[in-house]
Amino acid sequence: xAAVAAAAMKPGATLTDVGSVKAGPAEAxxxxxxxxxxxxxxxxxxxxxxxxxxxxxxxxxxxxWTILTPKINDDEAYALAVARLSSFWRAIGANVELxxxxxxxLVLAVTSHLPHLIAYTIVGSAADLENVTESEVMKYSxxxxxxxxxxxxxxxxxxxxxxxxxxxxxxxxxxxxxxxxQAMSRAIRWGDADTLHDHFTRTRAIRRGIVAAxxxxxxxxxxxxxxxx
Amino acid sequence: xAAVAAAAMKPGATLTDVGSVKAGPAEAxxxxxxxxxxxxxxxxxxxxxxxxxxxxxxxxxxxxWTILTPKINDDEAYALAVARLSSFWRAIGANVELxxxxxxxLVLAVTSHLPHLIAYTIVGSAADLENVTESEVMKYSxxxxxxxxxxxxxxxxxxxxxxxxxxxxxxxxxxxxxxxxQAMSRAIRWGDADTLHDHFTRTRAIRRGIVAAxxxxxxxxxxxxxxxx
Numbered sequence: 001x002a003a004v005a006a007a008a009m010k011p012g013a014t015l016t017d018v019g020s021v022k023a024g025p026a027e028a029x030x031x032x033x034x035x036x037x038x039x040x041x042x043x044x045x046x047x048x049x050x051x052x053x054x055x056x057x058x059x060x061x062x063x064x065w066t067i068l069t070p071k072i073n074d075d076e077a078y079a080l081a082v083a084r085l086s087s088f089w090r091a092i093g094a095n096v097e098l099x100x101x102x103x104x105x106l107v108l109a110v111t112s113h114l115p116h117l118i119a120y121t122i123v124g125s126a127a128d129l130e131n132v133t134e135s136e137v138m139k140y141s142x143x144x145x146x147x148x149x150x151x152x153x154x155x156x157x158x159x160x161x162x163x164x165x166x167x168x169x170x171x172x173x174x175x176x177x178x179x180x181x182q183a184m185s186r187a188i189r190w191g192d193a194d195t196l197h198d199h200f201t202r203t204r205a206i207r208r209g210i211v212a213a214x215x216x217x218x219x220x221x222x223x224x225x226x227x228x229x
Numbered sequence: 230x231a232a233v234a235a236a237a238m239k240p241g242a243t244l245t246d247v248g249s250v251k252a253g254p255a256e257a258x259x260x261x262x263x264x265x266x267x268x269x270x271x272x273x274x275x276x277x278x279x280x281x282x283x284x285x286x287x288x289x290x291x292x293x294w295t296i297l298t299p300k301i302n303d304d305e306a307y308a309l310a311v312a313r314l315s316s317f318w319r320a321i322g323a324n325v326e327l328x329x330x331x332x333x334x335l336v337l338a339v340t341s342h343l344p345h346l347i348a349y350t351i352v353g354s355a356a357d358l359e360n361v362t363e364s365e366v367m368k369y370s371x372x373x374x375x376x377x378x379x380x381x382x383x384x385x386x387x388x389x390x391x392x393x394x395x396x397x398x399x400x401x402x403x404x405x406x407x408x409x410x411q412a413m414s415r416a417i418r419w420g421d422a423d424t425l426h427d428h429f430t431r432t433r434a435i436r437r438g439i440v441a442a443x444x445x446x447x448x449x450x451x452x453x454x455x456x457x458x
Contacts (some may be wrong), residue, residue, distance in 0.1 A: 003318065003361075013236050014402055020372075045369045045371050045372050046371055047371075048320070049436075051265050053242075064371055065368050065369055065371075067353050067369070070337060073307075076338065087324060096398045106360060106361060106368065107361050107369055110355050110358065110361055110366060110374065111355075111365075111366055111369040111370050111372045111373065111374040112369070112372025112373045112374065114351065115372070115373035115374050116373050116378070116411055117378055117410075117413060117417075118347055118351060118410070119394045120413070120428060120429055120432055121406065121409050121410045122343065122344065122347060122406055122409075123412075123432040123435050123436075124409055124428055124431060124432055125402075125405045125406045125409045126339050126340075126435070127432070127434075127435055128405070128409075129339065129405070130337055131332075131335060132335060132336050134438065135337050135433065135438075136340075137336075137339060137340055137435065138435065138438040138441075138442045138444065139294050139326075139442055140274045140294055140296070140336055140337065140340040140341070140446065141442075141444050141445070142274050142275055142293055142294075142444055143274050143337060143340045143341025143344070144278075144340065144344035144345050144348070144380050144440055145339065145340040145341065145344050146350060146444060146445055147376045147377075147379070147380060148344055148376075149374060149432070149435055149436040149439055150376070150436065150439075150445070151373050152432040152433070152435070152436065153432070153433050153436035154429075155424065156405050156425075156426050156429035156430045156433070158427050159425070160425040160426040160429060161422075162415075162420050163417045163425055164420055164422055164425070167417055167418065167420070169415060171414065171417060172416055173417060174245065174410075174417075175332070176354050176357070177350065177351055177354045178410070178414075180350050180351075180354045180357075180408075181347070181403075181407070184346060184349070185407075186282050187260075187345075188247075188392050188399060188403075189400060190397065191393055191396070193389050193390075193393055194388040196388070196393070197385050197386065197389040197393055197419045198347060199350075199353055200349055200381075200383075200385035200388050200389060200447055201354055201380070201385045202353060202382040203349055203352040203356070203382070204381070204382050204454075205356075205387070206352050206355070206356055206363065206366065206367065206378055206381070207278075207352075207378040207379065207381065208380035208382075209337075209363065209364075209367040210367045210370050210375055210378055213366075213367045213370075214407070215368065215369055215370050215371055216366065216370070216375055216378075216379070224378075224421070
């Protein structure tokens, strides 16, 4: 797709994208672009579980971060194109950060790809149980499961492509998570209450940081069920 | 605590609770109650990551489910006490379901306890990374991670007690989840796009069921960031 778009572009134009994985696709974009076209891969970290034009809303990018992964070079015209694209994102409300494309893929493996993989997995596990019905899972989902189903309702084709494209970073993060989950499992099996309490206390700081960074509403239940007011 | 409360109760009174695990605590309540006191353990499936009186709001129980786990017997007075307690919960907006206490613990292990364990774990894993900073995790959390941090900000003492009290059911569910996660990991490693796509498609049905069951808002981002309107 990048190749088709790139072939039609005139020198001085900017070629960007909004994909969730950067390293591989960026390489393809750089290879496909004619001389004089500024390739600046990008990724706005915003959105819901819904896809397509109807899923947009005016405040979608407000106070969210857009990551751009430009090449590092000393071309002044390229630097200007990066500044222009940054201004575009800022104009629609986003904050902009420049980042190495491989580092982007690692960061997103933690903040997005692994959470999606886990959510997809647990929702599948719950659906497969013999001793708990799907109806029970749905009715009593307000206990925490519900939040996982929202993430697991994201577009299957897009997420298949993300996991195939960002395999190495996802598997690295998954390895860390699995190791930590085994440690928690062991603490539960042996009734190691102190280890559990210490761990559960530590994770609250991250949440407070996210609220402080303006990436979350501190409202109870973030206004869920309050649409009517 | 149940023993102290029970000792002060007169015949004809009802002793209930709102704890997240039922089998063990219910046994203690039955043992502690004087003759003629109706012991009816209960659990409202509602709430946010916040605890204490200030975390309540008027609509907290509206259209949420409260599970009661009465003993099965043919005592008419006991049946009346169960009906009375059910009416109480309905009066403040909840739906009521009667359930065997062991089955309750298994259902909640899936819909609440395992999701909390996973959320606590991944948030801890993310905080421990050497190559991704905490600041990066916070800034780019809107990609999915944010939802896990909300769950992982729940009360550490309460959750420590839940995992100790519901050990068997949690470990059973954790075993299923880990098995399924290994299968996903393998599909990613081998680039098995079809397996990934099939799995990701299947989980959407559960989400639709939860929205249909009135346990979730279908609004984009469920009104997050829209409190101002």
